[in-house]
Amino acid sequence: MRKIVLLIILALAAYSCGGSNNSESCTYNGHVLYVGEKGGCYYFSSGGSKEYVDKNYCKECN
Known part of the structure; x- marks a missing residue:
């Protein structure tokens, strides 16, 4: 079960970056x-809140 959850998390991380x-x-x-x-x-801070950065940092993540 843990392997499945880990695979899902890794897939979501790759998807969030456009598979770059x-x-x-x-x-x-x-x-x-x-x-x-x-x-x-x-990105999400250690406290769980969204911290916005310049859009240029995400230009390769779409």
Whole structure:
């Protein structure tokens, strides 16, 4: 069961970055970047809140 959950998490992480081969382009200071519905670029802080960064950091993650 744990393997299935891990595979799902890894698949979602790859999908959130558009399947980019360059994983560095989908991170910011060690955080995975996400692109929102309206094109905002953000990551989740350690407290769980969204922290927005410049859209240029997500240009390879779409």
